[in-house]
Amino acid sequence: MTDAIQKLDAAARKAPVVPVLVVDSAASAAPLAMALAEAGVMIAEVTLRTADGLKVIEAMRKAAPGLIVGAGTVLTGRDVEAALNAGAEFLVSPGMSPGLRAALGGREHLMIPGVATASEAMARSEEGFQRLKLFPAAIAGGVPALKALAGPLPHLKFMPTGGITEGEVSSYLAQPNVFAVGGSWIAGQADIAAGNWAKITATAQRLLTPA
Numbered sequence: 001m002t003d004a005i006q007k008l009d010a011a012a013r014k015a016p017v018v019p020v021l022v023v024d025s026a027a028s029a030a031p032l033a034m035a036l037a038e039a040g041v042m043i044a045e046v047t048l049r050t051a052d053g054l055k056v057i058e059a060m061r062k063a064a065p066g067l068i069v070g071a072g073t074v075l076t077g078r079d080v081e082a083a084l085n086a087g088a089e090f091l092v093s094p095g096m097s098p099g100l101r102a103a104l105g106g107r108e109h110l111m112i113p114g115v116a117t118a119s120e121a122m123a124r125s126e127e128g129f130q131r132l133k134l135f136p137a138a139i140a141g142g143v144p145a146l147k148a149l150a151g152p153l154p155h156l157k158f159m160p161t162g163g164i165t166e167g168e169v170s171s172y173l174a175q176p177n178v179f180a181v182g183g184s185w186i187a188g189q190a191d192i193a194a195g196n197w198a199k200i201t202a203t204a205q206r207l208l209t210p211a
């Protein structure tokens, strides 16, 4: 197992909830990183869907050095290079394409690619991807799909993301083939833009300390 995956696994064992962040302004990065770290969040995914995404990755790493910051919505080879240059420690994509696959060239261990079917999961595993994102988790079958996949493919570990609600997190995390759960609602785009740091900390804290 590679260092990047080991580090991610160790953090996910302690704090298996990964906020998927859409951050409009790099000015939000430092207070956001501190709000998440205060809640005990150990892994965050910054999507490259905003113009400031790369700057946000850099600034969050500086502000909270203990937080593992990755890049999400990595779609192209250009995204791969830009995200790694900005300091992203892991990469997440909604799926896989021949171009992205070629651009990774030996760096599969850094990426968590999205899969929605058994065939996709088998293909990614064969290509060397060690952790997979079930995406969009709710549409791809949610917890029943993960249970079904665990039968024939017990060695594959997933981070379900997409359409998961707060109340469902614990049932996802109870699956032995789930190492983390992701969601954009943990720290919502509007709350980040409005600087609602206390609300973000409270939501993340609630998720990380189940009743």
Ligand SMILES: O=C(O)C(=O)C[C@H](O)[C@H](O)COP(=O)(O)O
Binding pocket: 020, 047, 072, 073, 074, 092, 093, 094, 114, 135, 161, 162, 163, 164, 182, 183, 184, 185
């Ligand atoms: O940006 C990516 O790489 C994605 O694949 C999409 C995100 O994972 C979803 O947008 C999160 O889903 P929600 O929590 O339902 O909002």
